[in-house]
Amino acid sequence: MNTRQIGVVFRKELMDTLRDRRTLINSIVVPLIVTPVLMLGFIGAAIYIARAAIRANPEVMILGAEHAPRLVESLGLSDRIKIVPAAEDYIQRINEKKLRAAVEFPRGFEENLKAHPDRSQIVKIYWFEEEFRSREMVREVQRQITEFSTRVVTERLSARGLSDQWVKPFTTKRANVAPPERVSGNILGFIAPYFLIILCLTGAIYPAMDLTAGEKERGTMETILASPVHRVELVLGKFLLVMLVSMVTTAMAVGMFALSALAAGRMFGQFDPELVLTVSAKAAAAVFFLILPLAVFFSAGLMAISVMARNYREAQTYLGPLMFVVILPAMASFIPGVELNTRLALVPILNISLVSKEVFAGNYPWGIIGLIFGSTLAYAVAALFLAVRQFRREDVLFRT
Amino acid sequence: MKVANVGVVYRKELRDMLRDRKTLISMFLFPLILFPLMTVGFGTFERRMRSRARAAASTVMILGADHAPELAARLRETEGLEILPAAEDYKQRIADKRLRAVIEFPSGFGSALLAPGAGDPPAVQIYFYRTETRSQAAVTKLEDAVNKYKQEVIEKRLASQGMTKAEIQPVEVKQENVAAPEKVAGSRLAIMLPYFIVFLCFMGAMGPAIDLTAGEKERGTLETILASAVGRDDLVMGKFLLVLTTSLTTAVMSLLSFGVTTRFSREYLEQMTGGHAFSVSATTIAAAFLVVLPMSVLFSAALLALCLQAKSFKEAQNYTGPMMLIIILPAMAGMIPGVELNLGLAAVPVLNVSLVTKELFGGTVPLIPIAVTFLSTCAYAGVALFAAFKMFQTESVLFRS
Numbered sequence: 001m002n003t004r005q006i007g008v009v010f011r012k013e014l015m016d017t018l019r020d021r022r023t024l025i026n027s028i029v030v031p032l033i034v035t036p037v038l039m040l041g042f043i044g045a046a047i048y049i050a051r052a053a054i055r056a057n058p059e060v061m062i063l064g065a066e067h068a069p070r071l072v073e074s075l076g077l078s079d080r081i082k083i084v085p086a087a088e089d090y091i092q093r094i095n096e097k098k099l100r101a102a103v104e105f106p107r108g109f110e111e112n113l114k115a116h117p118d119r120s121q122i123v124k125i126y127w128f129e130e131e132f133r134s135r136e137m138v139r140e141v142q143r144q145i146t147e148f149s150t151r152v153v154t155e156r157l158s159a160r161g162l163s164d165q166w167v168k169p170f171t172t173k174r175a176n177v178a179p180p181e182r183v184s185g186n187i188l189g190f191i192a193p194y195f196l197i198i199l200c201l202t203g204a205i206y207p208a209m210d211l212t213a214g215e216k217e218r219g220t221m222e223t224i225l226a227s228p229v230h231r232v233e234l235v236l237g238k239f240l241l242v243m244l245v246s247m248v249t250t251a252m253a254v255g256m257f258a259l260s261a262l263a264a265g266r267m268f269g270q271f272d273p274e275l276v277l278t279v280s281a282k283a284a285a286a287v288f289f290l291i292l293p294l295a296v297f298f299s300a301g302l303m304a305i306s307v308m309a310r311n312y313r314e315a316q317t318y319l320g321p322l323m324f325v326v327i328l329p330a331m332a333s334f335i336p337g338v339e340l341n342t343r344l345a346l347v348p349i350l351n352i353s354l355v356s357k358e359v360f361a362g363n364y365p366w367g368i369i370g371l372i373f374g375s376t377l378a379y380a381v382a383a384l385f386l387a388v389r390q391f392r393r394e395d396v397l398f399r400t
Numbered sequence: 401m402k403v404a405n406v407g408v409v410y411r412k413e414l415r416d417m418l419r420d421r422k423t424l425i426s427m428f429l430f431p432l433i434l435f436p437l438m439t440v441g442f443g444t445f446e447r448r449m450r451s452r453a454r455a456a457a458s459t460v461m462i463l464g465a466d467h468a469p470e471l472a473a474r475l476r477e478t479e480g481l482e483i484l485p486a487a488e489d490y491k492q493r494i495a496d497k498r499l500r501a502v503i504e505f506p507s508g509f510g511s512a513l514l515a516p517g518a519g520d521p522p523a524v525q526i527y528f529y530r531t532e533t534r535s536q537a538a539v540t541k542l543e544d545a546v547n548k549y550k551q552e553v554i555e556k557r558l559a560s561q562g563m564t565k566a567e568i569q570p571v572e573v574k575q576e577n578v579a580a581p582e583k584v585a586g587s588r589l590a591i592m593l594p595y596f597i598v599f600l601c602f603m604g605a606m607g608p609a610i611d612l613t614a615g616e617k618e619r620g621t622l623e624t625i626l627a628s629a630v631g632r633d634d635l636v637m638g639k640f641l642l643v644l645t646t647s648l649t650t651a652v653m654s655l656l657s658f659g660v661t662t663r664f665s666r667e668y669l670e671q672m673t674g675g676h677a678f679s680v681s682a683t684t685i686a687a688a689f690l691v692v693l694p695m696s697v698l699f700s701a702a703l704l705a706l707c708l709q710a711k712s713f714k715e716a717q718n719y720t721g722p723m724m725l726i727i728i729l730p731a732m733a734g735m736i737p738g739v740e741l742n743l744g745l746a747a748v749p750v751l752n753v754s755l756v757t758k759e760l761f762g763g764t765v766p767l768i769p770i771a772v773t774f775l776s777t778c779a780y781a782g783v784a785l786f787a788a789f790k791m792f793q794t795e796s797v798l799f800r801s
Contacts, residue, residue, distance in 0.1 A: 025718070045733060056740075091578045096764055097740070102578075113571075118564050120572045129577035129584045132738040138575065145571055152570040162561060165516035167568050169553045170509065171523045172546055174539060176530040177491045177502075186531040202721065210714055217618075217713075312713040313420070313611050320603055321430045328442055335446050337453030337533040339497075361532075363497060 009237025100137035189360030203249030208302035213315035300383035409638025458538035500538035583763035590761030604650030609703035614716035694777035701784035746772035
């Protein structure tokens with residue numbers, strides 16, 4: 001192996017890539033523009049839609065409203081609830097999501113409250129289990145009922161000459177003690193790793209295909225192989241270029257993520273003052289450092305696979321499914337409550353997804369970071385070894 | 401346009417594609433494997449992780465335990481809580497996730513228990529890490545135990561005044577689910593499905609769309625075809641139909657695969673959705689197909705028009721990459737909880753199909769929004785198809801240099 005020869009191959013491929021203005025645009029401008037738009041747009045839309053969702057069509061039906069005039073009146077005052085006239089088909093309407101919930105008061109509800117204070121009155125709420133908007137409505141109705149119930153209790157206590165302190169032996173308060181950048185880093189770490197991993201992969205796909213299957217399709221593979229450059233040097237030169245493109249794409253994405261997180265924090269901070277979205281330079285650097293072996297792994301793996309293809313179309317056929325294989329473990333960061341352990345740190349891709357989640361949240365488990373870096377590097381070396389072997393096999397290079 | 405000519409072009413392209421065994425494999429086999437993998441594989445992993453997170457003991461710290469010996473002893477016995485000795489650096493440890501939550505009792509907590517003292521009731525503080533799932537879980541466990549104790553204290557206090565428990569609980573609220581079990585299960589399972597259907601539908605169209613336009617140019621065969629006796633329109637139509645065929649095949653395979661997966665893993669799914677049986681009816685699949693159809697037309701025509709601009713395979717890929725991202729976003733927006741189909745959203749391309757399939761697999765069939773989705777997507781598809789025809793008429797696009 002000769003480093004100079006590798007350099008020649010690398011420089012040749014690099015020049016080819018740089019001359020192709022469109023590839024450059026794809027690997028630099030797209031992450032530059034797409035990431036912020038994606039991030040701001042998605043977070044903005046998610047917040048907007050989720051807020052609108054709580055307010056839209058807040059239809060609740062009240063059955064037996066005549067038994068609870070006082071409570072129904074206070075329910076009617078809530079601007080989050082729209083009371084619709086009672087009807088027989090409430091179950092069907094809840095099923096069709098036209099109605100969010102139905103509240104049923106028993107016969108003589110408020111009279112019994114006065115007449116029989118030693119008996120609890122049962123109110124039934126019918127809802128669509130697990131349905132987001134139905135749950136919101138049930139919460140609001142319950143809040144109103146609790147308020148009403150507190151008023152009744154205060155009246156009963158004062159009738160006996162007791163203050164309402166008697167039913168409040170103590171209060172509990174929650175206080176967040178995590179620094180604000182960790183609070184919001186947790187939210188960012190939810191979605192960012194997924195996009196970083198996908199960008200790292202897509203960045204490598206184009207050059208990997210072009211430098212292997214593309215050469216075959218253009219009929220230039222034989223020419224290159226006939227040159228005095230050794231096979232291994234050829235693979236390494238090509239590999240270095242694929243990796244460079246993948247790295248540049250990812251680095252741009254990490255940088256833009258940090259910037260757009262700042263902008264998003266400014267824009268959406270008004271909704272929640274505790275939400276200060278920032279990515280520290282340290283976090284960005286650590287994530288980039290972890291993505292490095294992943295880029296090697298993807299580049300070498302993609303080259304090993306696409307060199308088997310005779311043409312572009314075939315290469316695409318192989319790489320399409322591969323994308324899904326990568327997407328699923330990358331989505332691990334979406335699952336709440338998953339925490340890294342030594343075993344998960346050995347699962348490729350999934351480990352990067354989980355550890356970047358930690359890093360964005362301001363947590364640096366160095367032992368595990370080292371383990372993940374090491375294991376990903378081992379996978380990467382195995383993939384690279386495979387790529388070199390593929391390039392040595394005549395039956396792979398000259399398949400018919 | 402002559403139907404016979406369109407048929408000739410279509411059959412030629414179809415034969416070309418069918419000869420390529422590998423394309424076929426990825427078209428048929430891939431969706432067949434993906435859906436079981438997604439629902440069963442990813443689902444199992446998620447469930448295992450969640451239940452592990454729930455089962456793991458939460459490490460908590462009690463500050464001022466001697467102010468509330470009774471409650472502190474109660475917390476020590478509570479299942480799922482692991483009490484660490486009190487230490488000064490608890491805030492740092494919570495932020496580092498080495499400690500999930502801290503509960504602090506004020507001095508004088510125990511003295512005011514049997515009757516209200518002067519001033520405000522004592523306040524118990526719980527320190528935690530907002531937005532961190534396991535910290536939230538620890539807080540819930542702490543609050544449950546504390547509230548249970550509080551209720552007992554209140555009962556004791558009232559008993560001393562000759563009151564009963566019912567008197568301070570005038571209203572009891574009972575929740576009852578009235579949604580059909582398969583709807584509850586469906587709305588849980590169908591969250592990711594629309595995203596994958598949209599994505600696969602696009603991916604299915606992408607390969608052939610590039611091959612039949614930029615690919616022809618790169619192989620230098622475009623001129624030959626144009627010189628043949630087949631009219632331009634027939635050519636576009638034939639090519640378009642082939643792209644549509646692959647896109648639809650992928651979409652149909654994924655819908656069927658999802659249907660079959662849910663049928664064969666019923667027991668497993670029941671477990672996943674907390675005892676709610678779930679099955680996909682043939683009507684649901686058919687209705688989903690109805691809205692996927694115009695979207696397939698839209699993708700196929702748009703991709704043809706776009707890829708024809710490219711001179712080579714590589715260039716075409718540079719165009720389709722960003723387009724894929726544009727498709728992914730609205731498809732993902734359908735995954736946000738609480739986003740529901742309405743007439744306005746039914747006119748947004750891609751997002752509408754994503755939302756309609758979500759509704760369908762959730763067991764509801766909103767006819768008017770489905771109709772709006774179908775018609776609006778048809779309209780967009782019509783525009784895209786018109787653009788594709790227009791592009792094939794433009795010499796400057798066909799022979800760019």
